[in-house]
Amino acid sequence: MKKLKFSLLLCLGLVACQHPAVEYLDFDTFKVYSVQTADVFMEDGSLNPDIKFMEDGNLDEPETKVAKTEAATLVRDILGVSGSNTLLHIAGIYKGHDVDKSPIELSGKLILPESGPIKNLVLVSHYTIGANYECPSETFPLEAIIASKGYAVVIADYIGFGITANRIHPYMHTESTARSVVDMALAVKPYLKHINREPESEEVILFGYSQGGSTTMAVMDMLQDEYAHEFPIKHVYAGGGPYDLAATFDYSMDVGVTGIPCAIPMIVQGVNVGERLDLDMDVFFEKNLLDHYDEWINSKKYTVKEINQRIGTNDLRDIMTPAGRDRSQGETAILYKALLKNSTLNFYPRSPIYLFHSRQDQTVPFVNAVRAEAYFKGYDIHYDFGDYGVHAMGAVRFVLTVYKELP
Amino acid sequence: MKRFKLILWALVLLLVGCTGKDIMVTTPVDFTFKIDQVKATKVKFTVDISNPDAHYGYFIANLNMVEVDFAHMTDKQLADYWRDIQKEDYEARTEQRPFGATLADVNCYRGNRTLKRTYLSTDTSYRLVVFQVNPKDFTILGDVQGVSFQTPNVEASDLDFTLQIDGSFLVITPSDNDCSYYWDYESEERIYDDYMTPFGYLYDVVDMYEDYGFIGNVLTKGPVHHDLAQDHLKDGAAYVVVADAYDPKQGELSYPFKMLRFQYRNGTFYTIGEENDDHQD
Numbered sequence: 193m194k195k196l197k198f199s200l201l202l203c204l205g206l207v208a209c210q211h212p213a214v215e216y217l218d219f220d221t222f223k224v225y226s227v228q229t230a231d232v233f234m235e236d237g238s239l240n241p242d243i244k245f246m247e248d249g250n251l252d253e254p255e256t257k258v259a260k261t262e263a264a265t266l267v268r269d270i271l272g273v274s275g276s277n278t279l280l281h282i283a284g285i286y287k288g289h290d291v292d293k294s295p296i297e298l299s300g301k302l303i304l305p306e307s308g309p310i311k312n313l314v315l316v317s318h319y320t321i322g323a324n325y326e327c328p329s330e331t332f333p334l335e336a337i338i339a340s341k342g343y344a345v346v347i348a349d350y351i352g353f354g355i356t357a358n359r360i361h362p363y364m365h366t367e368s369t370a371r372s373v374v375d376m377a378l379a380v381k382p383y384l385k386h387i388n389r390e391p392e393s394e395e396v397i398l399f400g401y402s403q404g405g406s407t408t409m410a411v412m413d414m415l416q417d418e419y420a421h422e423f424p425i426k427h428v429y430a431g432g433g434p435y436d437l438a439a440t441f442d443y444s445m446d447v448g449v450t451g452i453p454c455a456i457p458m459i460v461q462g463v464n465v466g467e468r469l470d471l472d473m474d475v476f477f478e479k480n481l482l483d484h485y486d487e488w489i490n491s492k493k494y495t496v497k498e499i500n501q502r503i504g505t506n507d508l509r510d511i512m513t514p515a516g517r518d519r520s521q522g523e524t525a526i527l528y529k530a531l532l533k534n535s536t537l538n539f540y541p542r543s544p545i546y547l548f549h550s551r552q553d554q555t556v557p558f559v560n561a562v563r564a565e566a567y568f569k570g571y572d573i574h575y576d577f578g579d580y581g582v583h584a585m586g587a588v589r590f591v592l593t594v595y596k597e598l599p
Numbered sequence: 600m601k602r603f604k605l606i607l608w609a610l611v612l613l614l615v616g617c618t619g620k621d622i623m624v625t626t627p628v629d630f631t632f633k634i635d636q637v638k639a640t641k642v643k644f645t646v647d648i649s650n651p652d653a654h655y656g657y658f659i660a661n662l663n664m665v666e667v668d669f670a671h672m673t674d675k676q677l678a679d680y681w682r683d684i685q686k687e688d689y690e691a692r693t694e695q696r697p698f699g700a701t702l703a704d705v706n707c708y709r710g711n712r713t714l715k716r717t718y719l720s721t722d723t724s725y726r727l728v729v730f731q732v733n734p735k736d737f738t739i740l741g742d743v744q745g746v747s748f749q750t751p752n753v754e755a756s757d758l759d760f761t762l763q764i765d766g767s768f769l770v771i772t773p774s775d776n777d778c779s780y781y782w783d784y785e786s787e788e789r790i791y792d793d794y795m796t797p798f799g800y801l802y803d804v805v806d807m808y809e810d811y812g813f814i815g816n817v818l819t820k821g822p823v824h825h826d827l828a829q830d831h832l833k834d835g836a837a838y839v840v841v842a843d844a845y846d847p848k849q850g851e852l853s854y855p856f857k858m859l860r861f862q863y864r865n866g867t868f869y870t871i872g873e874e875n876d877d878h879q880d
Contacts, residue, residue: 293831427699519813520815529813532807532808532811544700545699551651565708569705569706569708570706571705572700572705573705574700574701574704575700575704575709
């Protein structure tokens with residue numbers, strides 16, 4: 193396959209038993225199970241079609257104004273700012289922490305330029321995915337193109353994806369998802385030293401959009417509190433994040449619809465698992481969702497868009513029970529309190545942040561950016577709020593803006 | 600091929616988008632503001648501005664202050680005072696470390712916003728001024744609008760608490776089982792890092808619950824027996840328990856509040872100290 197040159201494939205971990213001749217590599221705590229190379233751009237100048245873009249999960253996909261610009265020129269523009277075109281993709285497993293903080297083996301991907309010095313470690317928190325085949329260790333995530341400018345990009349799969357795909361993903365549970373990212377960084381750091389690709393600077397860059405935007409803020413909080421010496425933070429790039437889950441809940445209940453139906457069961461069961469609340473899903477989900485959410489969400493067979501299509505409606509009355517929509521009562525009040533607790537607007541940043549949000553975003557409502565602005569005002573934050581289209585379009589703009597801004 | 604087209608489509612949109620820069624509005628636009636709520640230590644107000652890209656700021660001057668005579672300043676002078684202070688502060692901070700954010704990023708808002716200011720003094724006169732700011736040179740644009748308001752006093756509560764660690768249980772015993780109060784605990788390190796003081800933590804957390812209209816769901820009446828062993832605490836870390844009376848009618852915490860420090864070590868909980876803290880200014 194010309195598009196993807198396999199220079200080395202060490203089938204370990206999940207497929208280790210099928211290839212007993214392959215030696216298990218153990219670099220401190222980061223165990224490599226596959227190494228590949230992949231180009232950002234193809235020989236004809238087009239972007240590698242294997243690069244994973246965020247889906248637009250909206251059921252009512254709005255018309256978008258496509259600029260009449262020559263595509264070829266635009267691709268050349270990107271190619272012009274690209275540094276190392278060939279990237280090394282190292283998927284591996286590492287020792288992390290479960291939701292109850294007990295040890296667990298997790299997976300993720302490290303992406304490096306094929307050669308040359310590494311400037312910094314970039315900790316990417318990935319956006320919402322549904323199918324396991326979309327997880328970072330299985331794909332070429334769009335965020336990974338940043339590696340081509342001389343960065344080591346670390347992307348954890350989180351609990352519930354990769355080698356823990358059989359587990360419920362603690363979606364929007366800030367402590368465990370941020371911990372997965374930080375644990376992977378801790379594992380990768382000695383590994384990079386081992387392969388003589390240690391970054392020139394100890395400072396790390398944090399980066400994430402959507403779910404990853406919120407997780408990125410939680411990672412920042414965790415690094416500031418617990419790993420200020422190991423991982424001083426150079427810059428944080430967060431975009432389109434649900435930083436304020438409770439405000440998102442309130443906003444959605446007010447308007448009666450959601451731009452991302454699958455996020456409802458994902459959040460309810462994710463926060464339930466993360467916080468160990470032992471909530472009864474019957475209280476929250478209407479019958480169709482209740483009957484199928486386990487297969488749709490937890491089988492990890494379907495993408496966000498496919499799950500949304502199966503749910504088949506944006507109307508919250510068809511997705512959630514009246515009790516599930518009433519935050520003042522019983523189990524919903526317990527969930528709501530947990531949503532407040534899992535807000536990432538509960539610390540003060542000590543490094544510069546670039547905060548991006550599209551005012552048209554209906555998937556992660558703009559109220560999140562407004563709340564973040566209100567909370568963080570006075571700190572070194574560059575707010576980039578504008579009319580940047582729907583959520584998925586914002587993702588592409590955000591990633592490429594960061595790509596262009598990074599030296 | 601379909602996928603390739605999709606990617607190109609995304610790139611087209613993206614690159615067109617990426618060429619744009621922040622819009623700088625440098626001419627006056629129309630705006631209005633109104634005070635929504637005044638409480639003993641807080642004020643909430645809403646700004647409506649006709650251009651969502653225009654920058655604006657606000658300043659709340661304590662008219663009872665002795666050090667600066669805000670009471671005799673015009674609204675424009677108050678706005679200029681705010682501008683000078685922010686510039687000075689920004690320059691001092693950027694001298695220590697370069698900022699990625701501009702002066703306007705750090706200090707101004709854009710778009711319609713409901714804004715809130717906390718930690719005001721009780722029983723005090725204030726003047727709130729709102730004004731548009733030129734993001735290029737940080738000068739005040741157009742007319743400055745202002746309104747005065749007065750914060751009410753907070754009535755002290757007679758409610759007292761006994762805070763104890765009994766084995767793995769945190770036991771809170773209020774002096775009156777019919778009074779509402781709020782209690783919580785957090786690691787001491789986090790409290791001092793993010794909230795400065797235990798009262799700051801208590802105040803901010805209660806303020807957050809008020810903000811979301813959820814305070815009624817987190818208030819307690821009567822004694823509490825909370826099993827700390829279920830909370831997966833960090834070994835060796837110190838924690839602070841805080842408890843304070845909360846009057847839903849006033850919508851404010853009372854004073855003094857009560858706190859207890861304890862440490863979790865090798866599966867055991869040790870009391871470090873219990874104290875009252877009169878936070879009243």
